[in-house]
Amino acid sequence: MSKQGLKFEGSNVEEGTLRFVGDGSTYVVKMLDETDGKPELISAALQSAFWAVKGERPYILVPKSMASMDELMAIRLHGIGLLLYGSHEIEELPPIVKHMRGDKKEDGSKVSVEHDSILHMLERIERLERLIHKMNEVDALVSRLERLEVLYGEISNKLLALEGARPLHIKTTVLDIPSKSNNPGSEIELPSFMKDNPWLDILAGKG
Secondary structure (H helix, E strand, O other), X not given: OOOOOOEEEEEEOOOOEEEEEEOOEEXXXXXXXXXXXXXXXXXXXXXXXXHHHOOOEEEEEEEOOOOOHHHHHHHHOXXXXXXXXXXXXXXXXXXXXXXXXXXXXXXXXXEEOOHHHHHHHHHHHHXXXXXXXXXXXXXHHHHHHHHHHHHHHHHHHHHHHHHHHOXXXXXXXXXXXXXXXXXXXXXXXXXXXXXXXXXXXXXXHHO
């Protein structure tokens, strides 16, 4: 790339890319910095793969300390170049596989794209994304079941507490039994025909 005599075409701050043109091709450089990690590197590789399908030549500008040699090799095998930068220099690692296809641009130049390998990689990524989506659904279901289990335990404890605090309602019936008086002088209720009878008074006086 450094020997192509490229001309700077512009940049995209949102994408974090630089574009260069030269030799009838467009070079797209995706930039990563020291704060990025493996997820950002994978995302940059996916973006670069789409650019390669479109006929552009993608590169990823990445710190030397970020990725292992195996990861860098895998990226290069899919038609993506790397620019490794350190504190003093930038090292270019061009794509390893280049299959010239018969596709042509308007100017007649051939497009260098590893179409089949990139499509294969995209299919694998799509399957992986579906698997991750299913795993996320399972995780969400497990979390929901755990919350329901906790809620069930709380409700059960509250019901047990209410049962323990409920008073026993026992109805006691007290029979009213007339008490007998021990006082001999207490009055005895007389029948109505004996009340206010003068003969009783006379007989009582004779006794």
